[in-house]
Amino acid sequence: MTKIFIIAGEDSGDQLGAALIPALQKIFPDMELRGIGGPAMLEAGLPESLFPMHKLSVMGIAEILPRIPEFSRLIAQTVQAAAVFDPDFIVSIDAPDFSFRVQKQLKKKNIRAKKIHYVAPTVWAWRAGRAQKVAQFLDGIICLFPFEPIYFEREGLKSCFAGHPVMQSPVFKGDGAAFRAQHRLTETDKVLGLFCGSRRSELDVSIPLLKDIVSTFCAAGRQMSIVIPTLPKWHSFLEDSFKSLPCRVIVSSEPAEKWNAFRSADIAIAVSGTVALEIALAGIPHVILYKMNKWTWEIIKRVSKTKFAHLGNILLGHLLYPEFIQDNASTEKIIPVLEALFDSPIEQKIQKEGSKTLQLILAPNPNENAADRAAAFIKSFS
DSSP states (O other): OOEEEEEEOSHHHHHHHHHHHHHHHHHOTTOEEEEEOOHHHHHHTOOOOSSOGGGGOOOSHHHHGGGHHHHHHHHHHHHHHHHHHOOSEEEEESOHHHHHHHHHHHHHTTOOSEEEEESOOOTTTSOTTHHHHHTTTOSEEEESSTTSHHHHHTTTOEEEEOOOGGGGOGGGGOOHHHHHHHTTOOTTSOEEEEEOOSSHHHHHHHHHHHHHHHHHHHHTTOOOEEEEEOOGGGHHHHHHHHTTSSSEEEEEOOGGGHHHHHHTOSEEEEESSHHHHHHHHTTOOEEEEEOOOHHHHHHHHHHOOOSOSSHHHHHHTSOOSOEEEGGGOOHHHHHHHHHHHHHOHHHHHHHHHHHHHHHHHHOSOTTSOHHHHHHHHHHTTO
């Protein structure tokens, strides 16, 4: 029997884990699984979560500091559980602030399991020295982007480019026309998609700015409807937050219509993150914004090595998708760019062409998905 201890610390990791579990089951049919995960991983086959995954969903340096005692307790609990389980593999997924501390302690305890991390830290963006550090306690690392393995291989850490799981996203199959018909929107109605973030800290910062942008648009006489795809847990909160807008607002949290809601938008505004890459791949013209705690920002802007925040821009190597980060994230700066996207077929076409290039970059083998490649990499250690 192959024993695997798997750790995910936030919603994106939960989705990766949910795709990885069946891929591992194909390779290890006698697999026994334990660990930490969310609803998607529990549905995919994780028997139970050591503790609720949401306890680990914290973003930003300033946000983590007050919770250090709780994090330390959860780390100790996870290390103890993994040691007792005595697995063949310990697979941590993203959430490096938590995952790396667990893996490092397990290394110190000489736990026999092969220690593998899924989603490489962004050493190409900041703190390049992390590649050398993680090579000291990991056996392998699974990368999402083609330019990442070299950073770790030169430190002696076995690495692979599995491809980005976004390439298997149902967003490619979304039916925007079906969503419009279901919600009584015509083909000619202008629809602005708002992607407000998945964490409460992101929502608290993005909502006031997004409301001001939409209100300014409407005050100028522009007719539009707003579609806000979100998680079920945020549905009521977002409905209450946006109900005062002088236009029709549709908040969509039904899993069955999520991707149709994505594709219903003519243009979009997204809080920076994986969702922006999904929107880019879907060919939806958009801009991104992001604001964070000012102390977190002061640290990040001093150590960041990348010129861009949008993963699409980073992969393409130039600014295709407009970015409005921190002090630049203002209504006055965003409105003119949105107007150009709404009104210029040329601007829209340029972004849609970028989608095709991104698909070529992110799919090393279109006939094989990222989870299968990741599982095969894990198998190579047995």
